[in-house]
Amino acid sequence: MDFSAINPVLLIASLMVAATPIMLAAIGELVVEKAGVLNLGVEGMMIVGAVAGFVTAFETGSPILGFIMAAIGGALLSLVFAFLTQFVLANQVASGLALTLFGLGLSALIGQDYVGVKPPPTPKVNFGALADIPVIGPILFGHDLVVYLGLGIVAGTWAFLKYSRAGLILKAVGENHDAAHALGYKVVRVRILAIMFGGACAGLGGAFISLIRVPQWTEGMTAGAGWIALALVVFASWKPWRVLIGAYLYGGITVLQLNAQAAGARIPVEYLSMSPYLITILVLVFMSADRSRAPAALGKIFHASN
Amino acid sequence: MLRLERRPQPSKMWSYLTPLIAVAATMIVGGLLFAALGKPPVEAIKTIFWDPLFGPFASYSRPQLLIKAGPLILIAIGLALGFKAGIWNIGAEGQYIVGAICGAAVALAFYPMDGFFIFPLMILFGGLGGFLWAMIPALLKTRFGTNEILVSLMLVYVAEQLLAAMALGPLKNPEGYGFPGSRNLQQYEAAYNAEIIAGTGMHWGVVAALISVIMAYILLGRHVLGFHIRVTGEAPRAAGFAGVHTGRLVVICLGLSGALAGLAGMFEISGPSGVVSIDFNVGYGFTAIIVAFLGRLHPLGILLAGLLLALTYIGGEMAQMTLNLPSAAIQVFQGMLLFFLLAVDFLTNYRVRIGQKEAV
Numbered sequence: 316m317d318f319s320a321i322n323p324v325l326l327i328a329s330l331m332v333a334a335t336p337i338m339l340a341a342i343g344e345l346v347v348e349k350a351g352v353l354n355l356g357v358e359g360m361m362i363v364g365a366v367a368g369f370v371t372a373f374e375t376g377s378p379i380l381g382f383i384m385a386a387i388g389g390a391l392l393s394l395v396f397a398f399l400t401q402f403v404l405a406n407q408v409a410s411g412l413a414l415t416l417f418g419l420g421l422s423a424l425i426g427q428d429y430v431g432v433k434p435p436p437t438p439k440v441n442f443g444a445l446a447d448i449p450v451i452g453p454i455l456f457g458h459d460l461v462v463y464l465g466l467g468i469v470a471g472t473w474a475f476l477k478y479s480r481a482g483l484i485l486k487a488v489g490e491n492h493d494a495a496h497a498l499g500y501k502v503v504r505v506r507i508l509a510i511m512f513g514g515a516c517a518g519l520g521g522a523f524i525s526l527i528r529v530p531q532w533t534e535g536m537t538a539g540a541g542w543i544a545l546a547l548v549v550f551a552s553w554k555p556w557r558v559l560i561g562a563y564l565y566g567g568i569t570v571l572q573l574n575a576q577a578a579g580a581r582i583p584v585e586y587l588s589m590s591p592y593l594i595t596i597l598v599l600v601f602m603s604a605d606r607s608r609a610p611a612a613l614g615k616i617f618h619a620s621n
Numbered sequence: 622m623l624r625l626e627r628r629p630q631p632s633k634m635w636s637y638l639t640p641l642i643a644v645a646a647t648m649i650v651g652g653l654l655f656a657a658l659g660k661p662p663v664e665a666i667k668t669i670f671w672d673p674l675f676g677p678f679a680s681y682s683r684p685q686l687l688i689k690a691g692p693l694i695l696i697a698i699g700l701a702l703g704f705k706a707g708i709w710n711i712g713a714e715g716q717y718i719v720g721a722i723c724g725a726a727v728a729l730a731f732y733p734m735d736g737f738f739i740f741p742l743m744i745l746f747g748g749l750g751g752f753l754w755a756m757i758p759a760l761l762k763t764r765f766g767t768n769e770i771l772v773s774l775m776l777v778y779v780a781e782q783l784l785a786a787m788a789l790g791p792l793k794n795p796e797g798y799g800f801p802g803s804r805n806l807q808q809y810e811a812a813y814n815a816e817i818i819a820g821t822g823m824h825w826g827v828v829a830a831l832i833s834v835i836m837a838y839i840l841l842g843r844h845v846l847g848f849h850i851r852v853t854g855e856a857p858r859a860a861g862f863a864g865v866h867t868g869r870l871v872v873i874c875l876g877l878s879g880a881l882a883g884l885a886g887m888f889e890i891s892g893p894s895g896v897v898s899i900d901f902n903v904g905y906g907f908t909a910i911i912v913a914f915l916g917r918l919h920p921l922g923i924l925l926a927g928l929l930l931a932l933t934y935i936g937g938e939m940a941q942m943t944l945n946l947p948s949a950a951i952q953v954f955q956g957m958l959l960f961f962l963l964a965v966d967f968l969t970n971y972r973v974r975i976g977q978k979e980a981v
Contacts, residue, residue, distance in 0.1 A: 355770065395960065398964070399960070399963050399964055403625075403963070403964055403965075403966070403967040404625065404967050404970075404971065405963040405964070405966060405967065406963070408709055408770070409914060409959075409963055410963055412711060412910055412959075413956060413959040413960050413963060416907060416910070416911065416952070416955065416956040416959060417953065417956025417957060417959070417960060418956075419952065419956075420949050420950075420951075420952030420953035420954075420955070420956050421949075421953050421956070423947075423948075423949030423952060424658075424947055424949040424950055424952075424953055427947050427949060534949070538778070539774075539775070539777075539778050542771060542774050542775065543775075545771055546771050546775070549768065549771070583786055583789070583790060585782040585783070585785045585786035585789070586782070586786060588782050589778070589779045589782045589783070592775040592776070592778045592779050593775075593779060595771075595775055596757075596761070596767075596771075596772050596775050596776070599761075599767050599768065599771060599772060600761055600765045600767050603761075603765050603766045603767040603768065618625065618627065
C-alpha cells in the first residue's frame with residue numbers, strides 16, 4: 316500500500332465535499348431536535364431530496380433549480396411527519412421510520428427512468444486569483460456554492476439559536492413545551508416550522524450527493540447518510556459548531572477510507588466500507604455518557620390538554 | 622375547530638378498526654398512485670390483493686404466501702416485544718443477515734457430510750448469530766446509554782458489507798468457477814430446509830413463526846416478563862416501582878428479537894434462497910416493522926398483518942409482470958400503509974370534538 320500517493324491538500328479539499336451532505340442534514344435535524352422533536356426520517360427526506368434535485372436539474376439543465384426543488388421536496392415530505400406527530404399525535408419514532416421507508420420507495424419510483432444519465436455539472440464559485448494560491452486556494456476557494464451554503468447555514472443556525480428571540484423561543488419549546496405553551500408561544504407552529512427547516516436541509520444534503528458528490532442517480536444512494544447525520548447531532552451535543560467539526564472528521568474518515576481502497580490496501584474493500592458505520596457507533600458510545608445536553612422535551616408528545 | 626380530547630381508556634373498538642381503515646385508505650390512495658402512473662387502478666389493486674390467492678396463477682403463488690409471511694411474522698413478533706416496552710430495535714435486517722451467515726457457515730463447514738444433527742445445529746447457530754448481533758446495541762445501551770436505534774441501524778450496513786465479504790471470500794463456492802456466492806444449500810440434503818408438505822410453502826421457518834406467535838401470546842398475557850414489558854412501555858416510572866430491571870429488559874427484548882430475526886434469516890438461506898450472495902436480503906427486516914405496527918404489536922394481529930404484507934410482496938411481483946408496474950411502487954404502497962395506520966391511530970386514544978376552546 317502506498318500512502319505517499321495521497322495528497323494532503325486534495326485530501327482536505329475532498330473531505331469538505333464528503334462532509335457537506337451529512338453536515339446539511341445534521342444541522343437541520345439539530346434545529347428539529349432543539350424544538351423537542353425527534354425526526355428519524357432524515358434518510359427518507361435526503362433520498363427524496365436527492366431524486367427531486369436530480370430530476371429537476373436533469374430536465375431543466377439548471378443545478379440551482381435542482382437544489383431549490385430538493386429543499387422543497389424534503390420540506391414537503393417532512394410536512395407529512397409534522398402532520399402525523401403534531402396534529403394526530405403519533406409516536407415520533409414510528410412516524411420517522413415510516414418517513415424513511417416511504418421516502419426510499421418513493422424516490423426509487425420517481426428515479427427509475429433516470430438511472431445511468433448524467434446531471435448537468437454544478438459550476439464552482441469563481442474566486443479569480445484567490446483560487447491559485449497554493450495550499451489555501453484549493454482548500455478554501457475551489458468549491459461549488461453549496462459547500463459554502465452549508466457553512467453559511469451552520470453559522471446562521473448558531474447565531475439564530477444564540478442571539479435571536481425566535482431562537483430562544485424555539486429552545487424553550489424544546490426544553491419544556493408545557494411552560495412555553497403557558498407563556499403563550501405556539502408550540503405546534505414552532506415545531507412545524509422547525510420540522511420543515513430540517514426537511515429542507517436534508518433535501519439539500521441529498522441533492523448534494525446526487526448532483527455533486529457522485530454525480531448520478533442510483534436507488535438507495537444515500538446509503539445511511541441520514542442515519543449518520545442523526546448520530547452526528549448526538550456527537551455534537553446539540554451544538555451547531557460541533558456539527559461542523561463532526562462532519563469534517565467524518566468526511567476525513569470517508570475520504571481516507573476511499574483513498575486506502577484506491578491505494579490497494581490488503582484488506583478487502585468490504586471491511587474498509589464498514590469503517591464509517593463502525594466509527595459512528597464508536598463515537599456514539601463515547602458521546603452517550605452525558606445525556607444532559609439533550610433538549611428536555613425531546614421526543615415527547617405535546618397536547619394542550621395534558 | 623376540531624380538537625382532540627384524550628379518552629380515559631383506549632377504545633377497544635377503534636383499536637380493531639384502525640388497521641382496517643388504514644388498509645382501505647392505502648388501497649384507495651394506492652389506486653390513485655397507480656392511475657397517476659398510467660396503470661388501471663382497480664385492476665392493479667385486484668392483481669395485488671386478489672390474484673395471488675384466487676387468480677389464474679394462484680396455484681403457483683399461494684405457497685409463496687407462507688414463504689414470504691414466515692420471516693415477516695418471525696421478525697415482527699420479536700420486534701413487537703421490544704416496541705411494546707419502548708425498546709426500538711430497527712436493525713432486524715442486520716440480525717437477519719448475520720443469522721443467515723452463521724447458519725449457512727455451519728452447513729458449509731460440514732459439507733458434504735450427512736447427519737441428522739446438521740440442521741438443528743444450523744438453527745442453533747442462526748439464532749445465536751442474530752442474538753449476538755443484537756447484543757451489540759443492547760450492551761452498549763445498558764453500559765453506556767447509547768441509543769439503540771442508531772446503533773442497531775448502523776449495524777445493518779455493517780452486516781450488508783459482511784455478507785458481501787462472505788459471499789466473495791470465506792463462504793464462496795470452491796467449485797463455482799470464480800463466481801461470487803456460496804454452494805447452494807438446496808442441493809445439500811442434510812442442510813436443506815425443504816417444504817414439510819410439498820406444494821404448500823410450509824417449511825420449518827413457517828412452523829417456527831407459528832410457534833413464536835403462540836409463545837408471544839402466552840408471554841404477553843400470562844407471564845410476568847410480558848407484564849414487565851407492557852408496564853415499561855405504558856408507564857416507565859411505575860415499572861421501576863413494580864421491580865422491573867430496565868437494563869435486563871433491554872437485553873432480553875433486543876436479544877429475543879435478534880434471535881428470532883437470525884432464525885428467520887437462517888431458515889430463508891437454507892430454504893427459499895439457498896445461496897449466500899450479495900442480494901440475499903430483500904428488506905424483510907424493515908417490512909417487519911410495518912407488520913408489527915399494523916398488527917398493533919399483538920401476536921395474532923401480527924400473524925394477519927404478516928400474511929397481508931406477504932400478499933403485497935407477491936401481488937407486487939405479479940403486477941410487475943402483468944401490468945409492468947415498477948417494483949418500487951409496492952415499496953411506496955407499504956410505506957403508505959404505515960403512514961395511514963399512524964394517521965388514524967389517534968382515534969384509539971383520543972376523541973375528536975367539534976368546538977372552539979384554546980388554539981394550539
